[in-house]
Amino acid sequence: MKALAAWIEDRLGLRPVAAFMAKKEVPCHKHTFLYYTGSSILLFLGIQIVTGVLLAFYYRPTLAEANVSVVRIMTELPLGWLVRSVHSWSATLMIALVFVHLLGIAFTKAYRKPREATWLTGVLLLGSSLAFGFTGYLLPWDELSLAATKVGTNLPKALPVIGPWLTQVMRAGEDVTGDTLSRFFILHVCVLPLALLAILGIHVFLVQRHGMSVPLEAERDKIKLPALPFWPNFLFREAGVWLVLLGILLTIAVFMAPGVGPQADLMAPAPEGIKPEWYFLFMFQTLKLFPALILGLNGEMIAVLVMMAGMAAVLLLPFIDNRPFERKGKIVTALAWAGLAYALGMSIWSLL
């Protein structure tokens, strides 16, 4: 065994990594619970990779077979419905945790110097997660997913100059067809996972490089906070959180398994009550609120531009609020609360 360990060490040279992990410490303070969200996101990502591979064994991304193969997974394959349900719910929980993680960082101002790049990669990870959700929604190829994808891919069309081209690229043509399905499938199982893993690698490296942030008061008053060793004290606590989350995920997946609707018909009119996934609801409702014309300009275009400006502001937050770390930043806190209240309010309104 020792010879094997020595052989591996000679080839990989993991001793510095092990030494780093042994020395790594986690600060203890009132926001320590936020540290658990990062690793929990990784847990759900791992579950999605495993269940996604299992689903890919049987899923067929063609116009004729997509819906039938999903129905087959759910009704004929042993525990297929459960695998799909776990895949779907772990995605939902992961995105919810990504939002909590990002909001926690925004409220605690942990994006400030020297963690700007960590924030940038984090927002890109949120974007990739949402893209996973968007591309995955079409794959069952039922009436609702087709209609929702038509609405979603139609949005960029409102942008001047590049809009129609962007929509065409997303749809692989003028309209949502079998080519769109193939494109979304490849994006979902190949392009996005590669992009996400690459960004995630940089994100995790940056988190280790700069260490975990501490509350503003502690930074300002140079208070030395108590710290826990990462191994084993913090990791055992994290393992407890993972176990509970795993139990919650399985329980939800068993009792609230998602179904699959009737096969999509490209010629059929859009069904009533089209709704996107919950994380797009606030954008969906915002779009509905904008009138067709605003001061003679296309209302949809203005809505899309406003939303893009909002996204750009979130992405570039560390450069907008680039004050020293110990400053409170009440305006950003107020804006973050207002944004959260707006997103929640709009989502609830959309559901009513």
Place this chain on the structure above:
Amino acid sequence: MSGQRRAIAAAGIVLLGALLAAGWLDARVQQESPTALKTAADAPGLEKPAAARPAKERMAVTVILAWVWLSIVVLLGFLRLRVREADRVHRMGLHRAGEGAPKGPGH
């Protein structure tokens, strides 16, 4: 009765309850007549998505879920003990005990 004994007794009762529940559920499944699978393809125009599955599989999954939660509770108990031990070692400073020690030949 000490806290540890109470915990063991409670775990025993939960375990026994889970076994009884599993047996009762299994007996119910065996009494049920086998139902035919109904797929979305067989029921076009269905508003509620079809997610029919055999009653036996549904029951089995529910029983397994109960066992999963029981295992989680037991594992959480173990983890709690390990965390307390690790925290004790940390408080006493024993986790750094080996750092200043002189290293032997060959190191």
